[in-house]
Amino acid sequence: MGKIPGVKPPELKSLVRVQDRLTFLYAEHCVVNRDDNAVTLTDRRGTIHVPAAALSVLMLGPGTNVTHSAMSLLAESRSTCIWVGERGVRYYCHGASLASSTRLLEEQAKLVSSERGRLKVARRMYAMRFPNEKTDGLTMQQLLGKEGTRVRRAYERESERTGVPWSGRVYKMTDFDDADLINRALSAVNTSLYGVVHAVIVALGCSPGLGFVHARDERSFVFDIADLYKVDMTIPLAFDLAAMEVSDPSSAARKSLRNRMKDGKFMERCVHDIRRLLLVDRDGGADDLEVEDTRIRITCTVNYEVEPKCQL
Structure with a gap:
């Protein structure tokens, strides 16, 4: 079998626990890419690198373009990605959850x-x-x-x-x-x-x-x-x-x-x-009850326009 191209995924035991990670990172009007095991955010001002394994949630706001390699890295690092509105006040959809089990x-x-x-x-x-x-x-x-x-x-x-x-x-x-x-x-x-x-x-x-x-x-x-x-x-x-x-x-x-x-x-x-x-x-x-990896802090809201009615 030939060598698989790309960067080798990190081992699970080497990943940072969710409670020890950054709470979230919000990005807008930029290109999200990958450089080794870091997520890169690039706009007209330059590029910054963020260790993917240190992220709990990456919030993608308006004007963001994300590459396939960046999404692969987030998945490998057990970091989730959420698509939101301006300044993170509306929640549209999400990638993988932060749960380690069902x-x-x-x-x-x-x-x-x-x-x-x-x-x-x-x-x-x-x-x-x-x-x-x-x-x-x-x-x-x-x-x-x-x-x-x-x-x-x-x-x-x-x-x-x-x-x-x-x-x-x-x-x-x-x-x-x-x-x-x-x-x-x-x-x-x-x-x-x-x-x-x-x-x-x-x-x-x-x-x-x-x-x-x-x-x-x-x-x-x-x-x-x-x-x-x-x-x-x-x-x-x-x-x-x-x-x-x-x-x-x-x-x-x-x-x-x-x-x-x-x-x-x-x-x-x-x-x-x-x-x-x-x-x-x-x-x-x-x-x-043990906390495991569930100390999650996400600052975003969903664009719902209706309130529920209880049905028995």
Whole structure:
């Protein structure tokens, strides 16, 4: 057999663990290529070299051209590549995930395939939202009723805090501008949250479509996980934006949420919550869950224009 051309791929044992890598690198208006085991970024100002094995995520923005050899190097280095919008605020698609095994995906598929498993995970989700209440004996309908009450009270509380009038959640999926300012702000900030959660889910190797509370949508699990954080994160932020009377709630929502997440703590929390939901039975306890290679920090959002509806 003849010699295979090109640079020899690095051995797995020599690769940098994900938790020790750079969080992400954003590039736009440049050519992405390869030089030995480094990714090169070239524009009119010159060329820079980045060790591929030190990258967790390479974010390709507008105006980027990437070569086949660069993508091969990223795959060999177990680094993922994500195509995003300007400044990384929209997520379009991704390459390989950062997961080293299918463990989480297998557990997710097993749990979602039975009614008992789905209800068990749903109860865990609501237990995270109601830490002082027992949810073991509640049906799905009772859980949804408690969540509905919780969200309505959150809207009323934030309306009183900010002075923004609140008359209910009203929006058209096909016409973003038809809603009032607070409803537009809520749609925009929730859209950004869905994108961040989606990025974490696919990076962990889970399926965005296999949900436990939401169902029959390609992003059901995204909506399930995002609902864990809305009352504490997106609802207060949306009312703050409405109180400031921002002219462009969509742009303001993306930037504001990104600023609140830039320290990476939300990403770590999201990773921990997903693993806790899916692996607690297998590992014997949530406190014993090892992190492995899942400390992922990605700063990007998905360009979703609609919000989900729960289907039982």
